[in-house]
Amino acid sequence: MSAPPRFDRGHTDDLMSFLAASPSPYHAVANTAERLEKAGFRQVAETDAWDGSSGGKYVLRGGAVVAWYVPEGAAPHTPFRIIGAHTDSPNLRVKPLPDTGAHGWRQVAVEIYGGPLLNSWLDRDLGLAGRLTLRDGSTRLVNVDRPLLRVPQLAIHLDRAVSSDGLKLDKQRHLQPVWGLGDVRDGDLIAFLEETAGIGPGEVTGWDLMVHSVEPPAYLGRDKELLAGPRMDNLLSVHAGTAALTTVAGSGAGLPCIPVLAAFDHEENGSQSDTGADGPLLGGVLERSVFARGGSYEDKARAFAGTVCLSSDTGHAVHPNYAERHDPTHHPRVNGGPILKVNVNNRYATDGSGRAVWAAACEKADVPFQSFVSNNSMPCGTTIGPITAARHGIRTVDIGVAILSMHSARELCGVDDPWLLATSLAAFLEG
Known part of the structure; x- marks a missing residue:
């Protein structure tokens, strides 16, 4: 095998954006x-009737998206080739009563989401972003992308043992960020976000916000x-999967399968939601795609039997x-190419036949x-791979990119590996 080009600078620049x-x-x-x-896909609503036309389509639900491309002449039993990923990352998320504080400091009450490296959020300039829900049921995205909050670490003079005994953080007491001075005023944070987003006072009745x-x-x-x-865990895979799907859809002709991108929410806390991999979203979309093309239950069963999913998520570089x-004999290195993830206790879904698909x-x-x-001797993490395989009966392979500082507020990878x-x-989606 010849050495691949170093990396596509344009792809990496685009990932950064x-x-x-x-x-x-x-x-x-x-x-x-x-x-x-921009690649010619069109959104379809889950509440509408779907047609069996060819071309690119996608469904949005909360923090999840499923996109697929139907080639000209695809039969109802045409199998799928799926890239699975997730959109969420461990972080700090705003509580229902967000306004808190003490001793002249105004703070924001947050809850721990997933399994973040807590120390990585200390003494860091933090913004606030997410989704606001209005009285009429509509939603509005908001992003305060400037230094707004900070979780200040205790000075070493007040914790002399921190360097010898290690940092010990209480998740409730030590991670509430400050964002100003003065008396605590109920409703202050949401009023600030309404003003920032150009929304009328009192119009926001629900929120899903994170730092x-x-x-x-x-x-x-x-x-x-x-x-x-x-x-990077796991927007690196979402970005790569989107690039692969749009590239393959652009070539279009002669595909033996239907390429799919499924980017789920809530992987970091178990995937059990209507937008998670353990929910009905993917199965519903695939079934409706089969039935929209005139297929039967038998066609759906045939399509699923021939389907393969790559569960793409970041892994650990040595x-x-x-x-x-x-492991003493498995030392993935950054810029060494993507990784195949294996665990015989099925924390990853890869088996020998799946390895062959990935190798090809x-x-x-x-x-x-x-x-x-x-x-x-170390517990193994897991992914959406085993969930996808078990829920849908789809052959699934776990792969990804090796990184350092996984679950930190700031992670590290090699510049070659995303491309x-x-x-x-893209080669996998082509069948």
């Missing part, structure tokens, strides 16, 4: 939809061969300071890949 513009799952979905529209680091993504290192940025935490796609794309398996992932995903 996508990360910066997507501080919440709702923004990520909106930005994905914009890219799909984010306002430091933009950046190339890092002497030779700029690393990329630092927020929410850490130079903690190499003993990794990488060979077709002329992209190297690496294997990841956890150290036997190598997107290239291999």
